[in-house]
Amino acid sequence: MLSATDITLSFGGFKALRGVTIEAKPGTVTGLIGPNGSGKSTLLNVIGGVYVPDSGQLTLGGQPLPLGRPDRVAQAGIGRTFQVPRLAHRLTVFQNMLAGERDHCGERVADLFLRPGKVKAQERQASERATAMLKRLGLGHKANDYAGSLSGGQQKLLTMGMLLMSDPAALLLDEPAAGVNPVLIEQQVALLNTLRDEGRIIILIEHNMEMIADVCDRVFVLDGGQVIAEGTPAEIRGNETVIRSYLGQPANS
Amino acid sequence: MIQVLVNSIVYASEIAIIAVGVSLCYSILRFANFAHIQFAVVGGYLTYSFATIPGLALPLPLAMLASAVVTGLMAILIDILVFSRLRNTSAEGKMIVSWGVALFIRSIVAAIYGGSARVFDVPSSTIVVGDAVFTTLDVAIACATLVLMVALHLFLYRTRVGSGLRALASNQELAVTRGIPGDRLIRLMWFLSGSLAAIGGSLIAIQTRLQPSMDLVILLPIFAAVTIGGLNNVFGAVIGAVILSLAQNFLIWIDFGSLFFGDPWHIPTKFRDYVAVLALVLVLLLRSRSSAAAAKR
């Protein structure tokens, strides 16, 4: 289980998060919704180690997670994507995928020069997995294109692929469907369902209510840096407070 | 003690007037412009030329004014030819290009004027206050800087154009969508920082001497001052210059020998430049500590 307990964070005078507590269980998809500026992305950045919270704890499977260390959080098995996809634009799609490989011995200088055989073996293994993954994501034909030349939707798929290369126990996904065409969205929903069935923890920020209703098992609603409601998608839909603060707006805003 | 203060003020004045241009540029275009140092060198040489070329021989204040105008225009020209075409290049890229520009200007100046030192012949008399000795020139330099800094402050905070510049510095996109003429203001910024640097460079040249290699002498103190003040804070650079100058002069003045060992011993004057780099490192260490807490981007 991935849990964030009583997280607070302020920037200057602005309180972005005021005592937020959420939990996400393995084999479930947990949705985070709320109006813009409600603190969803900030919360994801805290869990991912990009921001250091003023107070609060993070745990994964009962073990405390380091705060403010994105590299250590990733090593602990938590992968994440960003709202605006982060990619190495001047490397090919395939190279980006390989960069997702965890604990690559070919990235250690000593192994690189002293154990070339071992490096080659792991590189071949990673290449095979990357090839398979790209095929699964429908990006097989783009393997040797520069990542920067992909469309926005394809870039989002690629970041997902890089994440999956590291076989993470938990995935933090920031608006994977925004700006993506309907065909790719369907593909992503199918992918999310598979990942859930594999027993992973998934936390999802999304404005697309249809997608939330489709894939989420549990939803937390944030507003003004606080959790104002939680429940199944159906419960949330019927919640008065939520309707007033958020769902009152057109669903696709 | 007074002597040290006087020395500090004069040195801080010369550094500050050049350093503000670096932070003006950084605050608006977001890159460290190393060519700025050369604006000061060029300014010094132009002042020298305007003041000494037979037939022209302007009085020194007029020569400095003319030099400031020409250097300011040169800064605009460089922006038109180089930096305006690199607005979308990364900050690192612009910084590297600014070195290319610096290398070019420096070598051209050295090719035209040669490597030997020139000295301004400025009449000045000595003033004695208590046990401090200084010259009317020192007073003039400090006053000139004070006047210019106050003028710059009034310009930035009391005029429409100035507030446009500040808006540009705080949020370029927003400022431009609000109808602030970005390009024209950027040109103005180049003119301002170029001409201020020219005056600063002239003051240093008048007080010490003029040489193409003076850029290396002032490079580190200026960037240390700007870093202490926080790169994009214009008047932070002035405060940085004062802090740096005080640190440099006091460290040399303090008799560490008597303090610790009983025999008088001072840090040799030639170690002044170390203070600049040391200050730079200290500030960076503190900053990396504090920025570790906040996200970098």
Added chain:
Amino acid sequence: MLDFAIYSITIIAVWSVLALSLNIQFGMTGLVNFGQILPFALGSYAAGISASLGYPWWIGALAGLIAAPLIALLVIMPAQRLAQDYWALITLGAAEIFRLTVLNAPALTGGADGLVVPRFIDPTLAMSVALAVLAVTFLLAQRISSSPYGRMLRVLREDEILASTLGRSPIRYQASVSVIAWMMAAAAGVTYAHITGYVAPSSFTVTETFIIWTAVILGGPGRNIGVIFGAAIIQLLGVSSRFVAQWIDLPPDLIANLRLASFGLVLVLMFLYRPQGLIPEAKQVHDAERN
């Protein structure tokens, strides 16, 4: 004429090593090192000081190869987690501090006059040594460039946050690549000291750093063979302009300044019109058949 060719090749080899060293720092990793001359100077002075103390050459070489990575770690420590502006300032400052220290400690370093180092008597031997150092450096740089390590360096260049969310600690890569690169430059420095026969602070100024930068930007940042090409062009321009100066009887000062001005111009023009360099970084194409 043959002498001239041997001399040119020797000098080009030394500067190519410096360019390769900067290339793995900047071209691959995106680190802006404005003090690239520092590890070169460390190597040269290690050779010079050990020679002046009467030690054999290999003591100096070893000292240089040990000192450079240690100083590298010391220098980048304050810059970690900071933007590249600050890397530039801190490396620039470190190089200047070293030069000032050399000037101010004449007892050890000979001050402004420098130190005498035993010279290769035979220019062909000098050339061979320089080429051997270049060959080793080139192979190392190529191995890094085509490896998973080099790939992660490039990811770091493109986006540090991406690298850290992939579970990599940016500073570890930045530190290790700096250590390797500074050792390369120190090796060049040791070689250079034995080629010219003396070391003096005037050979290690900011200007020299920018000659290396010009070579890298001209040749193609990120491409090893490109930056060697860049270094060759820049150095050939350098030695041939000296020739031209003798020929048409211009003052050597003037020629030196015009040469530097042209380097500055080259740097600017490349950024304006061909930022990828003459020989751009190659796309690493994955051949599915090979697996």
